[in-house]
Amino acid sequence: MLIYTATKLTPILESHDMQATFNFYTEILNFTCAAKLDDLSWFSLQKDDIEIMFSIPNTHRNTPKPVMSGSLYIKTNEITTLWENLKNKCEICYPLENFEYGMREFAIFDNNGYLLQFGQEL
Template sequence: MSLRALTPMLRTPDLAASVAFYTQALDFRLSAGDVAGGWVSLARDGVELMLSGLNAHEGDVAPAFTGSLYLRTDDVDGWWHRLRERARVCYPIEDFAYGMREFAIYDNNGYLLQFGQPIAAFDPV
């Protein structure tokens, strides 16, 4: 018995705006579903993300999530230059003592997206 993937499902009050953010700012593509149906699946580089409208069964009234989505990349500086003016920044690009170079932005709903890349010369000792 094994797990094969983890695909986040983020809820949004404006599905069309969220699809626009992820397809225009991050170059995801629509792989299934549609805005009119209230659910979409997006993909890019083997990374998948699902978006849906708010869930009336659970009483959603606004987006809510206490964690973050951490996206590992091979060009964190390129992503920083692309996104720093397109999204609200949580923290700018920085090298961290735990061996990652990263930054974080918020999507159009306020979900935290972190982008990170290992620092090549990092020595954990």
């Protein structure tokens, strides 16, 4: 059995429009830039304890558009306020609702089509 300590998970997502992605996360979702390359081919964004990195597509993978089979799930203590601020600024996947598994949540798509879910425990 492999034994090690994992200290953090930071997704690195690809974007074909790095400037639009940078603007979406900083202007709409209020992330801040933690680090970036001058040509904007890579950057790291933070919001409280969350970090997401973006890079231009890897030429070895030859992916014509960004793909992710899942979603990024972000927990918050201000779900209603967040919904009110985002519902008219983003493409909605599903609106704010309460779920039987004890979460109040909604989901949006970012400018790349990545699914971002936001939830708060009921």
